Amino acid sequence: MKSLEEKILKEGTVLPGNILKVASFLNHQLDVDFIMEMGKEIARIFKGEKITKILTVETSGIAIAMGAAAQMHLPVVFAKKHKSGNLSGDMYKTVVHSYTHGVDYNIVVSCDFLSGDDKVLIIDDFLANGKALIGLIDIVNQAGAEVVGCSCAIEKGFQGGGDFLRAKGIRVESLAIVESMSDDSLTFRSM
Amino acid sequence: MKSLEEKILKEGTVLPGNILKVASFLNHQLDVDFIMEMGKEIARIFKGEKITKILTVETSGIAIAMGAAAQMHLPVVFAKKHKSGNLSGDMYKTVVHSYTHGVDYNIVVSCDFLSGDDKVLIIDDFLANGKALIGLIDIVNQAGAEVVGCSCAIEKGFQGGGDFLRAKGIRVESLAIVESMSDDSLTFRSM
Numbered sequence: 001m002k003s004l005e006e007k008i009l010k011e012g013t014v015l016p017g018n019i020l021k022v023a024s025f026l027n028h029q030l031d032v033d034f035i036m037e038m039g040k041e042i043a044r045i046f047k048g049e050k051i052t053k054i055l056t057v058e059t060s061g062i063a064i065a066m067g068a069a070a071q072m073h074l075p076v077v078f079a080k081k082h083k084s085g086n087l088s089g090d091m092y093k094t095v096v097h098s099y100t101h102g103v104d105y106n107i108v109v110s111c112d113f114l115s116g117d118d119k120v121l122i123i124d125d126f127l128a129n130g131k132a133l134i135g136l137i138d139i140v141n142q143a144g145a146e147v148v149g150c151s152c153a154i155e156k157g158f159q160g161g162g163d164f165l166r167a168k169g170i171r172v173e174s175l176a177i178v179e180s181m182s183d184d185s186l187t188f189r190s191m
Numbered sequence: 192m193k194s195l196e197e198k199i200l201k202e203g204t205v206l207p208g209n210i211l212k213v214a215s216f217l218n219h220q221l222d223v224d225f226i227m228e229m230g231k232e233i234a235r236i237f238k239g240e241k242i243t244k245i246l247t248v249e250t251s252g253i254a255i256a257m258g259a260a261a262q263m264h265l266p267v268v269f270a271k272k273h274k275s276g277n278l279s280g281d282m283y284k285t286v287v288h289s290y291t292h293g294v295d296y297n298i299v300v301s302c303d304f305l306s307g308d309d310k311v312l313i314i315d316d317f318l319a320n321g322k323a324l325i326g327l328i329d330i331v332n333q334a335g336a337e338v339v340g341c342s343c344a345i346e347k348g349f350q351g352g353g354d355f356l357r358a359k360g361i362r363v364e365s366l367a368i369v370e371s372m373s374d375d376s377l378t379f380r381s382m
Binding site for chain 2: 023024028029030031032033035036058059062063065066067069070073074075076077078080109110112113
């Protein structure tokens, strides 16, 4: 998505530890009109697929999942990062390692909101080593549901998670793939 | 908002500790079409006001803030609940007590995303004792910006936070106000 690449070049900052900061439009401030455009693009890519539900993980995945869901008229389920007092009942659980924060955390989804009948599109803001998507795929599998595909706003191609999942036969569609980045340059994979 | 009251009656559950669980459409699964309708209602209520930015707090506030922002074509800033590795630079900070989880936590907003020129609409999913809104108002004040008003999906009127803020002259518009609730009954304030 050309406009996303341009926005990353204009507003993104590379921080130490291969972190791409896009706080001005995706991770702290949300450029909602632009996120709705990204949602439209995801809806276009997956047009014709039978999808019953969008799955994401809190926090930063929620906005782009909402953008796509608003176009596709689908519900979103967001996995929660810890067991909350508000989450009663049976839950699907898995462990995810956060590259950004350097810690393991549990993600949980109530069994009420994913079932064997669901055809699930998994959406997240970033795709790096793929650990978050692998965790979400595990949760869909626990529910006996089907993963139709995954879509991320920004894939860091050089961290390999997207290609690892593609090699396993999972459809992974990222709106922009950063092939390399450093303090003073950033290149995208041609798509 | 009549349709929200009906949805709360149909899908909400009262948990011990005065917790109203609406995980099926607002706090875990998101009924995105319905949230977009709630956003439309917030846009209608604040039509004519000069607003430059919507402020909310992660996690559950993001969806309804997105719904309103999509209608109003405004950016959303979501306050973060702890200092993250991805949040560099100067920040506005305040402490909020969570009624649901029984703990104090810090919320922070980067100084990059709120300035003295901003006219801010604060949006959240729930309004109970008002601590989250008071924290967000504090952050807007730290930025020297103006609070145009606050809007919440569900206010628990019997916990007093909304009326406390109204008595201070702040415009607080909730889409549904629960006046009383128990295991087997739930009444709304007439609006």
